[in-house]
Amino acid sequence: MDVMNLITRDRRVSWHPFTQEAQAPPPVPIVAGRGAWLIGADGREYLDLISSWWVTLHGHAHPEIARAIAKQAETLEQVIFAGFTHEPAVRLAEELLARLPGLSRVFYADDGSTAVEAALKMACQFHLNRGHRRHRFAAFEGGYHGDTAGAMSAGRSTGFFDAFESMLFQVDRLPYPATWEGDDEVEGRDSACLQALDDYLAEHGADCAALLAEPLVQGASGMRMSRPVFLRRVMERCRRAGVLFIADEVMTGFGRTGTLFACEQAGLTPDLICLSKGLTGGFLPLSAVVAREEIYQAFLGDSFHTAFAHGHSFTANPLGCAAALASLELLRQNDSLRRVGEIEALHRRWLAELAGFPGVLRPRVRGAIAAFDLRDPNPGYHAAVGPKLRAFFLERGLVVRPLGETVYLSPPFCITDADLHRAWEAMAEAAQRFGG
Numbered sequence: 001m002d003v004m005n006l007i008t009r010d011r012r013v014s015w016h017p018f019t020q021e022a023q024a025p026p027p028v029p030i031v032a033g034r035g036a037w038l039i040g041a042d043g044r045e046y047l048d049l050i051s052s053w054w055v056t057l058h059g060h061a062h063p064e065i066a067r068a069i070a071k072q073a074e075t076l077e078q079v080i081f082a083g084f085t086h087e088p089a090v091r092l093a094e095e096l097l098a099r100l101p102g103l104s105r106v107f108y109a110d111d112g113s114t115a116v117e118a119a120l121k122m123a124c125q126f127h128l129n130r131g132h133r134r135h136r137f138a139a140f141e142g143g144y145h146g147d148t149a150g151a152m153s154a155g156r157s158t159g160f161f162d163a164f165e166s167m168l169f170q171v172d173r174l175p176y177p178a179t180w181e182g183d184d185e186v187e188g189r190d191s192a193c194l195q196a197l198d199d200y201l202a203e204h205g206a207d208c209a210a211l212l213a214e215p216l217v218q219g220a221s222g223m224r225m226s227r228p229v230f231l232r233r234v235m236e237r238c239r240r241a242g243v244l245f246i247a248d249e250v251m252t253g254f255g256r257t258g259t260l261f262a263c264e265q266a267g268l269t270p271d272l273i274c275l276s277k278g279l280t281g282g283f284l285p286l287s288a289v290v291a292r293e294e295i296y297q298a299f300l301g302d303s304f305h306t307a308f309a310h311g312h313s314f315t316a317n318p319l320g321c322a323a324a325l326a327s328l329e330l331l332r333q334n335d336s337l338r339r340v341g342e343i344e345a346l347h348r349r350w351l352a353e354l355a356g357f358p359g360v361l362r363p364r365v366r367g368a369i370a371a372f373d374l375r376d377p378n379p380g381y382h383a384a385v386g387p388k389l390r391a392f393f394l395e396r397g398l399v400v401r402p403l404g405e406t407v408y409l410s411p412p413f414c415i416t417d418a419d420l421h422r423a424w425e426a427m428a429e430a431a432q433r434f435g436g
């Protein structure tokens, strides 16, 4: 393949996401993927340490998932899901519900953003159908939920969406107790955040439809972690106030945090849970909102007015469902949660070493996700060190996409120990070189 020609053609016709096209280095042409590796058009190999934006679980081009999609494509590639149904969608719903005790209805959407959008609308209409107009929503400072209007409204505090301010609706912002290994002030910070939530619920709880949150790890705002006990207390308070708790597990779902779903670590069931990314093992865009029965029941009635008037052309696409079923089976067969535990242990060993570097701040780990911040005079998503780090890693054949001065690893679960050590060696080198 003519690599330079592909880049030139790309530059002529493509528009890449979250990219300043006037400044970005040329995109890297990729022709194949295998396991945790991506293969460049020039034959170079790149270790995918971010699971291609947190989607890949079992490895790239995994033959079992590829086969399941191909088989499904030869039988039924797509059918409208209003008024029709099909085996892969029903079976996937059954399989998801078997893994989400306390939840009983699966609503399919396309991707993380549209799942969040659907969940927000469900929460709004749930209260309305029961005779209460609740016009407020709440979300945590630093939460990111996607790029559609509702998701942006909830994720406004990330600062990604300033240009769209006029398109967004009000979402009340609550403080979030980001914590890390060895953080001896976490108790106090948790308590202050819970007090702020209590105050908020006392004042506005009766008007608040739902609290939307990324459980345990806020991804895009810098892998900001919080404790399961904090999550549990938040969920308890929402339940008491009649405010729906929407768990955005688009990033944390399917083993990323060490349990199949992050909410399991709080020991409570959310009212609605949004799933995507790892749902199909990272093969196809598909998402689901899984709801408690009480919520579903509120939409039943004798007129269309109480029905959920929401859907997408590709709702419950059979290919996506087939991929998801194959991925769930691989999670079981591969004992992936055990593997995530091993990855976490390896992360911990290296983080303990890096924690001794003067430029490394706030080392943190949860399941397959490890992160730390580099000491930087101008921290934030636009920190100048970000692009330099990305280039540093790419030169070494490592796909790492720092979030400002936050460096993190969130590899596919199939990564080998040897490859992970190699990644951490580069992390250590970067921390010494760029850590101020």
Ligand SMILES: Cc1ncc(COP(=O)(O)O)c(C=O)c1O
Binding pocket: 111, 112, 113, 114, 116, 144, 145, 146, 147, 214, 219, 220, 248, 249, 250, 251, 252, 276, 277
């Ligand atoms: C927690 C969370 N929610 C929602 C989204 C949006 O998902 P998508 O990019 O598939 O629309 C993301 C994407 O990174 C996410 O991390």
